[in-house]
Amino acid sequence: MHRIVIVGGGAGGLELATRLGNRLGARQTAQIVLVDRNPTHLWKPLLHEVAAGSMDPFMHQLEYAAQAHWHHFKFQLGALSGLNRVAKTITLAAVHDLDGSELLPSRELAYDTLVIAIGSTTNFFGVAGAQQYAQALDTAAQAQACHRRLLAACMRADANPGSSDARPRIQIAIVGGGATGVELSAQLRQTAQILATYGLHPLDPKHDIGIVLIEAGPRILPALSEHVSKATAALLTKLNVEIMVNEQVASVSDKALYTASGKTLSVDLTVWAAGIKAPAILSQLDGLATNPRGQLKVHATLQTETDPDIFAFGDCASCPWPEQNTTIPPRAQAAHQQANFLRRALTRRLKGAPLPNFRYRDFGSLVSLGHFSAVGHLMGGVMGGSLFIEGLFARFMYMSLYRLHIAALHGFIRMATDTVAHWLRRSISPRVKLH
Numbered sequence: 106m107h108r109i110v111i112v113g114g115g116a117g118g119l120e121l122a123t124r125l126g127n128r129l130g131a132r133q134t135a136q137i138v139l140v141d142r143n144p145t146h147l148w149k150p151l152l153h154e155v156a157a158g159s160m161d162p163f164m165h166q167l168e169y170a171a172q173a174h175w176h177h178f179k180f181q182l183g184a185l186s187g188l189n190r191v192a193k194t195i196t197l198a199a200v201h202d203l204d205g206s207e208l209l210p211s212r213e214l215a216y217d218t219l220v221i222a223i224g225s226t227t228n229f230f231g232v233a234g235a236q237q238y239a240q241a242l243d244t245a246a247q248a249q250a251c252h253r254r255l256l257a258a259c260m261r262a263d264a265n266p267g268s269s270d271a272r273p274r275i276q277i278a279i280v281g282g283g284a285t286g287v288e289l290s291a292q293l294r295q296t297a298q299i300l301a302t303y304g305l306h307p308l309d310p311k312h313d314i315g316i317v318l319i320e321a322g323p324r325i326l327p328a329l330s331e332h333v334s335k336a337t338a339a340l341l342t343k344l345n346v347e348i349m350v351n352e353q354v355a356s357v358s359d360k361a362l363y364t365a366s367g368k369t370l371s372v373d374l375t376v377w378a379a380g381i382k383a384p385a386i387l388s389q390l391d392g393l394a395t396n397p398r399g400q401l402k403v404h405a406t407l408q409t410e411t412d413p414d415i416f417a418f419g420d421c422a423s424c425p426w427p428e429q430n431t432t433i434p435p436r437a438q439a440a441h442q443q444a445n446f447l448r449r450a451l452t453r454r455l456k457g458a459p460l461p462n463f464r465y466r467d468f469g470s471l472v473s474l475g476h477f478s479a480v481g482h483l484m485g486g487v488m489g490g491s492l493f494i495e496g497l498f499a500r501f502m503y504m505s506l507y508r509l510h511i512a513a514l515h516g517f518i519r520m521a522t523d524t525v526a527h528w529l530r531r532s533i534s535p536r537v538k539l540h
């Protein structure tokens with residue numbers, strides 16, 4: 106039986122494995138195998154909510170092995186560490202336990218068609234101390250670590266009040282004024298307010314917990330329109346989030362952050378949301394061509410330029426976007442559309458039909474500001490151009506992105522049930538994780 110191996114069970118890879126499993130795996134037309142370095146999946150755009158404590162990752166994560174059982178594909182745990190294009194095999198690194206003992210040895214896995222969807226990783230741009238002291242938000246474990254550090258800082262500030270005029274008592278710096286940095290800053294302000302409501306500490310949520318958002322460029326949200334950027338900056342200022350633009354971070358230490366213009370900021374927690382890069386392993390895969398950013402170069406069919414039996418999509422691939430004379434941006438909505446496309450394209454390919462070209466439809470961008478608001482613009486469709494939206498409607502549209510992902514994994518009825526279940530559970534759960 107033809108074997109399709111998908112490496113990376115993220116926003117794109119897990120949707121693809123589920124849909125191909127339902128279609129080809131169930132009918133035994135092809136064997137579908139999903140590989141991931143983790144045993145569980147959490148949709149990456151939720152990570153800033155996990156970091157702020159407003160989302161419990163255990164409530165939203167999905168076990169790959171269970172999903173594989175329900176949707177007729179196989180799951181293999183392990184990180185991709187090598188490729189042999191002649192033998193048509195990939196190598197998975199050995200899997201170790203938390204205490205370092207080996208659970209699974211290094212293994213080879215044969216494929217007929219290989220799909221690589223291993224996403225992206227944080228880019229520290231070589232800034233001194235950034236990797237060591239700043240908190241990245243690439244994985245659920247990192248987001249949870251960020252939340253723990255936030256709670257620890259609150260408790261320490263509570264236990265050591267210091268002089269009353271030393272305000273703010275906790276200083277959080279977020280490096281990078283893109284969507285992730287903006288969303289996190291609003292979410293952290295929301296968390297500070299909720300923690301105070303529960304009386305976990307007597308800190309004033311607005312003044313004792315300082316949040317500064319640092320952006321190297323002239324404005325926050327540089328990838329979005331100036332209108333969205335201005336509206337967001339105004340909302341953040343209302344939330345008492347300090348915005349520093351045209352400030353490049355030169356180095357980071359455990360208690361301070363130094364800018365290229367000579368400023369020093371005392372910080373209790375630094376979160377790095379300044380950019381992404383392709384995982385290093387991509388440039389070590391048996392000569393597969395990469396672009397200068399390290400992403401795999403693919404044709405519009407999503408086949409790699411080097412090998413027609415190897416496809417790549419999502420953040421790890423550089424796919425042409427001819428309408429905009431650029432490449433498709435690293436977004437969950439792009440990974441979702443490409444997974445849909447590949448489900449159809451790979452099914453056709455098995456029947457010997459030629460591959461169609463992928464066409465990206467930009468539906469716009471939305472930035473969530475926690476329960477305060479959401480802003481962004483919607484594109485295309487009946488509206489033709491771009492439509493600025495804000496407030497409740499924008500929040501609803503933002504939340505529907507995740508619901509679309511859940512529907513792709515479980516179907517519409519289970520998604521609706523899951524939505525109601527989470528909504529009911531909220532009435533007996535604190536609004537943020539308190540530990």
Ligand SMILES: Cc1cc2nc3c(=O)[nH]c(=O)nc-3n(C[C@H](O)[C@H](O)[C@H](O)COP(=O)(O)OP(=O)(O)OC[C@H]3O[C@@H](n4cnc5c(N)ncnc54)[C@H](O)[C@@H]3O)c2cc1C
Pocket residue numbers: 112113114115116117118140141142143146148149150151152153183184185186222223224225242243284285384386418419420421435436437438439440471
């Ligand atoms: C905090 C945050 C907020 C975001 N918000 C939005 C948003 O609102 N809207 C939007 O469109 N996009 C958003 N994004 C971007 C979006 O998350 C990504 O574009 C999207 O997840 C990319 O999907 P992917 O399938 O390519 O990769 P991912 O979803 O990152 O999945 C990659 C998978 O590969 C696995 N993996 C990695 N390396 C290996 C390896 N060597 N071997 C095996 N498995 C491996 C990982 O464990 C992971 O499961 C956000 C990102 C972040 C961090």
